[in-house]
Amino acid sequence: MAKREVSDSEFEQIRETLAKDECITKTVPLGAIELTDKSIGNGTINISGQAVPVGQGFFQKLAGMLKVNQSLTREMIKNEDGKIATSLLNGLKSYRQAHGGSEIMLIASPTSREIIDICDPKRFRRMTNETVFDVTSRIMNGNSNLSIETIDFNPRSGKTVINLLNAEEVGFPGAGKDEFFKFGFSIIQSSKDTTVEMYNQRLVCSNGLRVSLGQGAIGANRDINFEEKFRLGGTSADDIKNFLGRIEAMNKAGFIPMGFNTALESAVHTKASLLEVENAMINTQRLVREDDPTLKKAFIDTVARKYFHSHAETMGRIVRKGQDPMRLNDKQKSFIKTNQSIWDVVNSMTFLGSNNSGLQLENKHQLKEHAGHLFGKGTKDGYDLQFAQFATL
Numbered sequence: 001m002a003k004r005e006v007s008d009s010e011f012e013q014i015r016e017t018l019a020k021d022e023c024i025t026k027t028v029p030l031g032a033i034e035l036t037d038k039s040i041g042n043g044t045i046n047i048s049g050q051a052v053p054v055g056q057g058f059f060q061k062l063a064g065m066l067k068v069n070q071s072l073t074r075e076m077i078k079n080e081d082g083k084i085a086t087s088l089l090n091g092l093k094s095y096r097q098a099h100g101g102s103e104i105m106l107i108a109s110p111t112s113r114e115i116i117d118i119c120d121p122k123r124f125r126r127m128t129n130e131t132v133f134d135v136t137s138r139i140m141n142g143n144s145n146l147s148i149e150t151i152d153f154n155p156r157s158g159k160t161v162i163n164l165l166n167a168e169e170v171g172f173p174g175a176g177k178d179e180f181f182k183f184g185f186s187i188i189q190s191s192k193d194t195t196v197e198m199y200n201q202r203l204v205c206s207n208g209l210r211v212s213l214g215q216g217a218i219g220a221n222r223d224i225n226f227e228e229k230f231r232l233g234g235t236s237a238d239d240i241k242n243f244l245g246r247i248e249a250m251n252k253a254g255f256i257p258m259g260f261n262t263a264l265e266s267a268v269h270t271k272a273s274l275l276e277v278e279n280a281m282i283n284t285q286r287l288v289r290e291d292d293p294t295l296k297k298a299f300i301d302t303v304a305r306k307y308f309h310s311h312a313e314t315m316g317r318i319v320r321k322g323q324d325p326m327r328l329n330d331k332q333k334s335f336i337k338t339n340q341s342i343w344d345v346v347n348s349m350t351f352l353g354s355n356n357s358g359l360q361l362e363n364k365h366q367l368k369e370h371a372g373h374l375f376g377k378g379t380k381d382g383y384d385l386q387f388a389q390f391a392t393l
Helices: 008-020 058-065 070-098 129-142 237-251 260-269 274-285 293-307 309-320 342-354 366-379 388-392
Strands: 024-029 044-047 050-053 103-108 115-119 146-154 159-166 180-189 194-202 207-210 215-218 221-227 229-231 271-273 337-341
Touching: 008 129, 008 146, 058 070, 058 115, 129 146, 129 159, 129 180, 129 237, 159 194, 159 207, 194 237, 194 342, 207 342, 207 366, 260 337, 260 342, 260 366, 271 274, 271 342, 274 293, 274 309, 274 337, 274 342, 274 366, 293 309, 293 342, 309 337, 337 342, 342 366
Parallel strands: none
Antiparallel strands: 024 103, 044 050, 103 115, 146 159, 159 180, 180 194, 194 207, 194 229, 215 221, 271 337
């Protein structure tokens, strides 16, 4: 096998572990699921009369399948122990069943036996864990320029991310003399699908970033068009062959998205808004894992002070200006400048997601994804303050 950061023995050990941790699926009629008055409070549903535990977020996912507004669902679940939400979901379930609603697929964790996800069986597009590792081995053996940087696994959700990097180092002097990267891709195995997403590593600090900048050219080669995030179309041999073919097309161009340089320069030279810093900080603090309340608060405070220091500084500035920062809405926060750039905020998340910071985080690898969403925002709607100069026109 080709040289990789994850050794052959580590690769085989992880492969063996995850082959045993395959998610459990069961297709049932929609009518077989029943919610009682105690379902939301107890975290259980009844399937054909038998109580079955469900994981966090299950009821939100069920509501989404029944086309209930997510914000409304969250509000109803919080009130009256979820009784209103239970009545609404049962009513919509009966309506869907009476008007052609058929089967659904339940996806359970192999360790906790909780149902962690739900989907339409026709939309279940997922290799087995064993096949994902077989495909990865095939890619590695055919591409000596690729290495596996890390394999991230979240036992709670069953999500596995295999991050692969091209050996070539690429510099972006317009964003700074130390801005050298390696580019590659991630094979992402969730509970219901297998996807590929662009991945890169900032070499100066080994920060990994999962990012999708949309559809476009790759490596400045307009003859190679692609979608930077794509799903396995099915589980047949032809589907997997097509999946591998799309990866190989990106490989030939070095996996460098055409919009990356523009996004990087914008991120370096645009100040983050109070809203952007606050969202990044909260997403990070939510992942702090510690049972001792005093220690947990200390870790949460460290996240704010060490990695998102501009949040407290900006809140203090607002107070000194005679305003109450706690009364500001999200739109107002998006207009307020901090002294951290977008790139500073992205790097805070990717550092915590890629390195040993001393903080205990529930799923630190998720920060690579959160950072990628913020970074990619610059090529879509734009950062909050990216076009601030137009406010005076």
